[in-house]
Amino acid sequence: MTTDRSAMDPTAVDLVRADGTAGALWQAWTTGGRIAALPELLRPRSLAEGFAAQCRLSERAGASYGWKLAATAPAGQAHIGVDAPLPGALFERFRHAPGDVVPSDGLHMAVAEAEFAFVMGAPVGADATRAQLRDAVAAVHCAVELPESRFDDFVAAGAPSLMADAACAGRFVLGPEIPGALDLDLAATPTALTVDDETRTGSGAAVLGDPWTALAWLADVLPQYGLRLEAGALVTTGTTTVPAPVHRGARVRASFGDGGALGAVEFSLAP
Numbered sequence: 001m002t003t004d005r006s007a008m009d010p011t012a013v014d015l016v017r018a019d020g021t022a023g024a025l026w027q028a029w030t031t032g033g034r035i036a037a038l039p040e041l042l043r044p045r046s047l048a049e050g051f052a053a054q055c056r057l058s059e060r061a062g063a064s065y066g067w068k069l070a071a072t073a074p075a076g077q078a079h080i081g082v083d084a085p086l087p088g089a090l091f092e093r094f095r096h097a098p099g100d101v102v103p104s105d106g107l108h109m110a111v112a113e114a115e116f117a118f119v120m121g122a123p124v125g126a127d128a129t130r131a132q133l134r135d136a137v138a139a140v141h142c143a144v145e146l147p148e149s150r151f152d153d154f155v156a157a158g159a160p161s162l163m164a165d166a167a168c169a170g171r172f173v174l175g176p177e178i179p180g181a182l183d184l185d186l187a188a189t190p191t192a193l194t195v196d197d198e199t200r201t202g203s204g205a206a207v208l209g210d211p212w213t214a215l216a217w218l219a220d221v222l223p224q225y226g227l228r229l230e231a232g233a234l235v236t237t238g239t240t241t242v243p244a245p246v247h248r249g250a251r252v253r254a255s256f257g258d259g260g261a262l263g264a265v266e267f268s269l270a271p
Helices: 015-031 047-061 074-080 130-136 159-164 211-225
Strands: 064-070 086-091 111-120 137-146 171-177 190-195 198-203 234-239 251-256 263-269
Touching: 015 047, 015 159, 047 086, 047 159, 064 211, 086 159, 086 211, 111 190, 111 211, 111 251, 130 137, 130 211, 137 234, 137 251, 137 263, 171 263, 211 234
Parallel strands: 064 234
Antiparallel strands: 064 086, 111 137, 111 234, 137 171, 190 198, 190 251, 251 263
16 A cells, blocks of 8 residues: 555545445445455555545435544554555444444454544644644544455455544544543553453553654544544544454453553453
């Protein structure tokens, strides 16, 4: 994958192709089916075409409230064959609260990820300084994402197609606000993700070295697609641990800080 501006140039996008791509993905979303591979005529040829298809998909999927970042850890990038993160819309239809019984039908990727999520209090554009980013952030929350893909073999789908598929956006659980988070070293903040009785540990450093770096990356990239990071948007910045396998009936708990001192998110999957 490349991140040069020519690959993201909206003027180079075939909008008819993008609409067809979105239609094929939407059919998979609504039927629960999986796509082996998009037909040649519908396969996005660039990140710009993939993002255009994602926008068309968003028109079908309904309200969105922010962004997720896929592949913000080197292992995640290697797993799906990309060399930079991918942004995807977060949809209200997949939003859940701590304590919910989250639907488990159609589990395909079947993993959970403990993530730091930023809530923007003000808009921010490209090339923002760390101080400007901090001033624009209203809060940082504990969160868990259950990513999902409409591709049968998402590992081999390729960056443009994954971009079209909302960067594997799936169900999302927003946990409590982390107290004093704007003054914390999030890179050094430990996290733990427990599914049933198995725990995986990590830290904010797994997210491009620092979750703030991931937030800055998104703020820089969105203007290349004619958008910006808006006030009120939520940004979940990627997994802090090795993703943990989940299954029907699983109990999931993500904790942040030593011993969960900064907060935790708990929920279960429907049996």
